[in-house]
Amino acid sequence: xxxxxxxxxxxxxxxxxxxxxxxxxxxxxxxxxxxxxxxxxxxxxxxxxxxxxxxxxxxxxxxxxxxxxxxxxxxxxxxxxxxxxxxxxxxxxxxxxxxxxxxxxxxxxxxxxxxxxxxxxxxxxxxxxxxxxxxxxxxxxxxxxxxxxxxxxxxxxxxxxxxxxxxxxxxxxxxxxxxxxxxxxxxxxxxxxxxxxxxxxxxxxxxxxxxxxxxxxxxxxxxxxxxxxxxxxxxxxxxxxxxxxxxxxxxxxxxxxxxxxxxxxxxxxxxxxxxxxxxxxxxxxxxxxxxxxxxxxxxxxxxxxxxxxxxxxxxxxxxxxxxxxxxxxxxxxxxxxxxxxxxxxxxxxxxxxxxxxxxxxxxxxxxxxxxxxxxxxxxxxxxxxxxx
Amino acid sequence: xxxxxxxxxxxxxxxxxxxxxxxxxxxxxxxxxxxxxxxxxxxxxxxxxxxxxxxxxxxxxxxxxxxxxxxxxxxxxxxxxxxxxxxxxxxxxxxxxxxxxxxxxxxxxxxxxxxxxxxxxxxxxxxxxxxxxxxxxxxxxxxxxxxxxxxxxxxxxxxxxxxxxxxxxxxxxxxxxxxxxxxxxxxxxxxxxxxxxxxxxxxxxxxxxxxxxxxxxxxxxxxxxxxxxxxxxxxxxxxxxxxxxxxxxxxxxxxxxxxxxxxxxxxxxxxxxxxxxxxxxxxxxxxxxxxxxxxxxxxxxxxxxxxxx
Numbered sequence: 001x002x003x004x005x006x007x008x009x010x011x012x013x014x015x016x017x018x019x020x021x022x023x024x025x026x027x028x029x030x031x032x033x034x035x036x037x038x039x040x041x042x043x044x045x046x047x048x049x050x051x052x053x054x055x056x057x058x059x060x061x062x063x064x065x066x067x068x069x070x071x072x073x074x075x076x077x078x079x080x081x082x083x084x085x086x087x088x089x090x091x092x093x094x095x096x097x098x099x100x101x102x103x104x105x106x107x108x109x110x111x112x113x114x115x116x117x118x119x120x121x122x123x124x125x126x127x128x129x130x131x132x133x134x135x136x137x138x139x140x141x142x143x144x145x146x147x148x149x150x151x152x153x154x155x156x157x158x159x160x161x162x163x164x165x166x167x168x169x170x171x172x173x174x175x176x177x178x179x180x181x182x183x184x185x186x187x188x189x190x191x192x193x194x195x196x197x198x199x200x201x202x203x204x205x206x207x208x209x210x211x212x213x214x215x216x217x218x219x220x221x222x223x224x225x226x227x228x229x230x231x232x233x234x235x236x237x238x239x240x241x242x243x244x245x246x247x248x249x250x251x252x253x254x255x256x257x258x259x260x261x262x263x264x265x266x267x268x269x270x271x272x273x274x275x276x277x278x279x280x281x282x283x284x285x286x287x288x289x290x291x292x293x294x295x296x297x298x299x300x301x302x303x304x305x306x307x308x309x310x311x312x313x314x315x316x317x318x319x320x321x322x323x324x325x326x327x328x329x330x331x332x333x334x335x336x337x338x339x340x341x342x343x344x345x346x347x348x349x350x351x352x353x354x355x356x357x358x359x360x361x362x363x364x365x366x367x368x369x370x371x372x373x374x375x376x377x378x379x380x381x382x383x384x385x386x387x388x
Numbered sequence: 389x390x391x392x393x394x395x396x397x398x399x400x401x402x403x404x405x406x407x408x409x410x411x412x413x414x415x416x417x418x419x420x421x422x423x424x425x426x427x428x429x430x431x432x433x434x435x436x437x438x439x440x441x442x443x444x445x446x447x448x449x450x451x452x453x454x455x456x457x458x459x460x461x462x463x464x465x466x467x468x469x470x471x472x473x474x475x476x477x478x479x480x481x482x483x484x485x486x487x488x489x490x491x492x493x494x495x496x497x498x499x500x501x502x503x504x505x506x507x508x509x510x511x512x513x514x515x516x517x518x519x520x521x522x523x524x525x526x527x528x529x530x531x532x533x534x535x536x537x538x539x540x541x542x543x544x545x546x547x548x549x550x551x552x553x554x555x556x557x558x559x560x561x562x563x564x565x566x567x568x569x570x571x572x573x574x575x576x577x578x579x580x581x582x583x584x585x586x587x588x589x590x591x592x593x594x595x596x597x598x599x600x601x602x603x604x605x606x607x608x609x610x611x612x613x614x615x616x617x618x619x620x621x622x623x624x625x626x627x628x629x630x631x632x633x634x635x636x637x638x639x640x641x642x643x644x645x646x647x648x649x650x651x652x653x654x655x656x657x658x659x660x661x662x663x664x665x666x667x668x669x670x671x672x673x674x675x676x677x678x679x680x681x682x683x684x685x686x687x688x689x690x691x692x693x694x695x696x697x
Contacts, residue, residue, distance in 0.1 A: 087596055107599040120597035124615045133611075134601035185602065 033096070034189050034221040035061040035084060040093035042079050042245075053079040055245040056093075061189075061223060062238075066215050068224045070232040071242035072268070077225045080242075081191050084223065085114050098188055108137070113182035114191040117198070119174045121166040127177050128153065128162040134185035152180040155214065172203045179211075183218060190215075192224045196231065208235055229269045233257060241265045257316075261302035262387045266314040273315045273354050274386075282307040287385060289313065292350050295327040299383035312386045317343070317357035319382035322368065326375030330354055332368055344368070346376065429675075436668035444662045454665035458673055475653070475670075482650040483677070485564060485639075486632035489571040490579075493628050494621065496572070497579035501620075504580075505587035516584070519577050527574060531641045534570050535561060538642075562644035570638040575631065579624040586620025622689055629685075630678055650674050 042054040054076045061067045069077035082088045083095060086107035094103045102110050113134065121130050131152050135145045153159045156176040161169055166177065175195060182190055192211070196204045212235055215222045226232055232239050233253040240250045241264075249261045260266035263274070277289040280296065287299045287307045301307045322344055330346030337360075344356040356376060368374065436454050438446040456462075461472045504515040522530060538544055538560040545557035560566055590613065598608045614621075636651035643649070648656070650670065657667030 085600060087599070107596070108602045108604055112600075114597070114600045116593060116597060118591075118593055120591070120593045122594060122597070122612060133598070133603075137598075137602040137604075137607060181601070 032062055033060050034063045034065070034098060035059075035223065036096040036099075037080065037084075038094045038096070040080070040083060040090045040095060042076075042083060042088065043091045052245055054083070054090075057245070057247050058093075059240055059247055059250060061221060064219050064221055066212065066222045066224065066235060066237045068226060068232040068236040068239035069242060070226060070229060070239050070268075072227055074244075075242040076245040077227075077242050078193060079245075081114075081193055081223065081225050084189070085112055085191055086110050111185075111188040112191060113185060113187040113189075114193060115175075115178045115182045115195045117194045119178040119195075121174055121177055121181070123166055126163050126165060127158060127169065130166060130177055131180045131184050133181065138185055148184055152184045155183070155217070156180045156210075171198055172207070175199065175207060176210075179214065183214070183220065186218075187220060189221045189223060192222060194225055194227070196226075197228075204231075211235060233269070241268060243268075258381075259300055259302070259384055260314060260386065261305075263312055263314075266384070266386055271317050271355065271357075273317060273320070275313050275315065275352065275354075276310055277313050277383075279307045279309060279311055279385075289383065289385070291327055292348070292352075293328050297327055297378060297383050298381075299385050300381065301385045302387055305385065305387055307385050312388055314384045314386055315378060315382050317355040318359075319379045320354075320356045321358060321377045321379065322356055323375045323377035326377040328354070328376040329373060330376055332370050332372045332374060335368060335370060344374075346374070432668045432671050436665055436672055438665050440663045440665050442662075444658075444664060446664050451665065454663070454669040457663075457666050458669050478648050478650060478653050479677075481564065481647065482633055485567055485571065485649065486629050486635075488568055489575060489632045490625050490629045492568070492572040493576050493579040494625065497576055497583055497624060498621070500576075500580050501583035501587050504584050505590070506592070512588075516581075519580050522574075522577060527637055528641070530574065531570055531638055534566075534573060535641060538566060538569070561642065562647065564643070564647055566642035567635075567639045567647060567649070570642045571632050571635055574638060575628040578627040578631075582623040582627060583617060583620040586617040586623075590616050618689065622686070625685065626682060629681065633678055633681075634674055 037057055037059050040054055040057045041052070044051045044053055057076070057080060059080075069080060071077050079088070083090050083103075084097075086102070086105055086109075089104055094101050096102065097110060097112065102112075122133065125133065128149050132145045132149045135148055140148075149162075150159075153162050156179055158173060158176050158180065161173060166174060169177070175198075178195065195211075196207050199207060208231060211222070211224075224232075224235065233256075236253055238250060238252050239256060240247045241256065242248065243264055249256060249265050251259075256265065257270055260269065260272075266272045266274070275291065277291050277297075277299075280288040280290055282288075282301060285301050285303065287301050288296055289299050289311070290296050299313060318341075328348060330348045332344060333347050334343075334345040336343040336345070340360060341357050342360055344358070346354045346356065348354055354376065435446055437450055437452065439449050439451040439453065441447050457472065459472055459475060460469055462469050500519070504512055504519075507515060536542055540557040540559065540561070542561075544560070545554075548554045549557065560569075594612050594616070595608055598612045603611060634651045635649055636655060639647060639649040640652055640655075643652075651674075654667050654670045654674070657663045657670060661667070
């Protein structure tokens with residue numbers, strides 16, 4: 001028989017799979033969505049001082065997905081999370097959890113649990129009591145609570161500290177307890193509100209991997225809120241980039257990074273060179289552009305955009321290369337060696353700055369010098385047209 | 389190692405110096421405690437074992453008569469020993485009114501403290517300030533004000549009669565109700581302030597965390613808020629209960645001569661009763677009741693804590 005840490009979890013996953021199967025047969029198609037937000041608006045305050053924290057936001061988060069809400073502070077990501085958790089209620093629009101309208105249900109009637117930024121562990125309870133709290137409130141029998149708490153302690157590797165007070169353990173350990181506490185009642189959806197922001201760099205890296213493992217092992221849908229683009233890219237199955245109460249773009253990390261639809265998205269995620277170009281011809285998602293240098297390049301166009309006239313384009317530094325003959329020409333101003341890469345800072349003829357990042361090979365010798373004029377070549381599919 | 393030794397000596401010396409200064413700093417308080425509290429207490433204890441003087445004061449001969457009279461009395465004619473019913477009923481009234489006062493102030497004070505603690509930071513001080521306003525006026529004057537409100541020709545009765553709700557004025561003054569009303573009014577701030585202090589430190593994000601984990605409003609209150617503000621509730625209860633038990637002015641003014649509490653009984657012995665030893669014995673008894681009640685209360689609170697483990 002299974003007695004390892006996975007035993008309780010395996011059965012939990014099996015239960016979930018069973019319920020998912022059931023629902024697939026009952027209401028085909030719709031069951032793939034864990035959370036559906038439909039035209040959700042949230043206004044705080046009233047009158048002249050009213051703040052529109054969310055403005056007509058629609059998003060579908062799939063079952064068993066690691067979904068990230070990414071954006072700068074004040075973009076509405078935490079507001080959306082709080083609406084899903086039930087701490088606030090939408091001014092307009094609906095939120096569905098597994099097909100059921102939960103927009104106006106109190107938090108304790110939703111199968112959604114939250115890992116808080118501040119952890120919000122109960123200081124008057126031990127680690128084990130914290131983890132068991134949700135199950136206790138659900139009225140689960142003692143035996144089952146003890147069993148699940150044990151499995152959760154194993155899952156987050158905290159067995160030795162089960163009887164400690166929460167102020168006697170480190171920040172990283174508190175983080176694990178907060179996770180275990182939120183996972184213990186087996187919610188359909190787990191919300192994580194910038195849970196790693198209080199940890200130091202090394203611990204954050206470890207927890208990123210840990211979170212992915214937990215999501216994989218439990219099969220629970222994770223909705224993760226962060227302002228850290230690197231965190232969003234490395235952890236998410238899909239992410240939504242938010243700004244000023246709106247979702248600008250939803251996609252996989254690869255799609256978002258390689259095909260940002262808007263200037264803000266391209267700027268917020270990774271490093272980007274911005275240029276302007278003239279549209280020669282556009283056909284759906286593809287276009288031919290003329291650069292400032294007069295050379296022509298192929299480019300991708302965001303869905304639904306009519307590309308015409310002068311447009312802004314984005315080229316990632318690593319999608320360009322220093323070449324004898326390129327589509328652009330620039331003067332080398334600075335060469336920065338950073339170990340795996342070398343960054344070439346160039347100035348184009350029209351005064352725009354441009355950065356090329358090239359991977360260092362072991363036997364490559366330093367051939368370029370500042371002040372030299374060199375060509376810049378684009379790798380295939382390097383150019384992305386942006387909405388402004 | 390060699391360098392560390394003298395340094396450690398310096399640290400040790402500094403610590404000793406600071407400790408000495410600490411003692412020095414609390415000397416005034418210690419002097420007051422010894423001379424103004426422990427000294428008189430000792431005198432009272434000694435007096436309780438002496439015989440009463442004919443015109444007040446004490447005669448210096450050892451006697452346990454006062455202690456005998458705390459709970460018992462001897463019939464002057466038959467010499468029969470029985471329970472001192474008058475004293476017992478006063479003990480009972482003092483204890484029950486004090487417990488009730490504590491409960492009432494807790495029921496009123498807790499929501500008040502919660503209200504203040506959940507206001508924006510800038511307005512909290514205004515609310516606290518309002519709570520302390522009654523302290524500006526002398527206790528006696530405030531008590532007479534209550535008397536004015538509830539007496540037969542007071543505004544409550546005339547108001548109710550004017551509205552036609554009652555035909556006869558309700559006798560409120562000189563009842564236990566009047567004492568209770570007065571004490572609850574006087575001691576309410578002593579409950580609000582410590583409960584507020586505990587609640588201000590309370591992290592209200594824990595409430596959301598508990599809601600999130602399927603706790604209903606009631607469960608959030610009993611399982612998260614209450615355990616964490618309990619130190620404030622205990623402090624407030626002690627601050628209300630102790631002075632209630634020894635209350636003197638309020639029962640004297642609002643209870644009339646009939647509805648005495650312990651404080652009044654003690655005063656009587658030192659005044660018109662001319663039985664200082666009995667007054668002293670009753671004082672010590674009051675002290676013992678307070679201590680017993682406190683120990684019981686704290687024990688109970690601690691056991692609740694342990695029961696949750």
